[in-house]
Amino acid sequence: xxxxxxxxxxxxxxxxxxxxxxxxxxxxxxxxxxxxxxxxxxxxxxxxxxxxxxxxxxxxxxxxxxxxxxxxxxxxxxxxxxxxxxxxxxxxxxxxxxxxxxxxxxxxxxxxxx
Amino acid sequence: xxxxxxxxxxxxxxxxxxxxxxxxxxxxxxxxxxxxxxxxxxxxxxxxxxxxxxxxxxxxxxxxxxxxxxxxxxxxxxxxxxxxxxxxxxxxxxxxxxxxxxxxxxxxxxxxxx
Numbered sequence: 756x757x758x759x760x761x762x763x764x765x766x767x768x769x770x771x772x773x774x775x776x777x778x779x780x781x782x783x784x785x786x787x788x789x790x791x792x793x794x795x796x797x798x799x800x801x802x803x804x805x806x807x808x809x810x811x812x813x814x815x816x817x818x819x820x821x822x823x824x825x826x827x828x829x830x831x832x833x834x835x836x837x838x839x840x841x842x843x844x845x846x847x848x849x850x851x852x853x854x855x856x857x858x859x860x861x862x863x864x865x866x867x868x869x
Numbered sequence: 870x871x872x873x874x875x876x877x878x879x880x881x882x883x884x885x886x887x888x889x890x891x892x893x894x895x896x897x898x899x900x901x902x903x904x905x906x907x908x909x910x911x912x913x914x915x916x917x918x919x920x921x922x923x924x925x926x927x928x929x930x931x932x933x934x935x936x937x938x939x940x941x942x943x944x945x946x947x948x949x950x951x952x953x954x955x956x957x958x959x960x961x962x963x964x965x966x967x968x969x970x971x972x973x974x975x976x977x978x979x980x981x982x983x
Contacts, residue, residue, distance in 0.1 A: 759911075798873075798975050798977045799912070799960075801972070844911050857912075857972070859911030861910055861911050862909075862911055
């Protein structure tokens with residue numbers, strides 16, 4: 756069964772600290788893996804998108820890694836800011852000949868404290 | 870183009886009433902998706918359109934739910950005889966078929982059934 760699991764479920768860190776969020780997936784084959792940031796009450800916003808052949812992708816203070824052998828991805832946030840408080844969702848996209856499928860993780864709720 | 874637009878942002882309705890939400894996708898996107906998201910969970914796929922054709926519906930989409938995209942542009946999602954369990958965030962997204970990238974979400978409509 757295609758699944759995406761994220762850990763931890765929630766995380767609290769102090770402003771300025773770094774953190775790493777984990778994503779394990781069983782989806783195979785897949786087209787790409789995405790990390791989204793979702794603020795409370797808003798739609799998800801894409802942070803990074805990686806194909807299966809990419810190992811890392813950065814977007815400012817966000818760096819995503821992908822290990823296709825172990826089927827693991829991580830999102831590293833550097834020098835956290837209060838505005839980073841949000842849910843971070845890992846999403847795996849099935850190949851483009853699939854009709855629609857995005858396989859979603861449940862997300863990690865990140866809280867940044869001053 | 871201001872991205873994917875959803876209206877209303879919030880809707881409070883009494884149980885048993887009908888509600889309708891609207892989604893305006895990015896103009897050049899031919900695919901439009903509806904998702905439902907409950908607190909602490911990732912979005913769940915409901916249905917998607919390619920142009921005006923509704924190509925896939927989830928089992929989550931009971932017969933009380935209907936979606937339309939009559940001219941291949943905006944879409945509406947109607948829920949008839951609302952139940953408290955319908956309370957959720959309803960998200961719309963759009964993309965170009967054949968493109969793994971450029972999957973963009975709206976800010977969602979928050980439905981509360983009282």
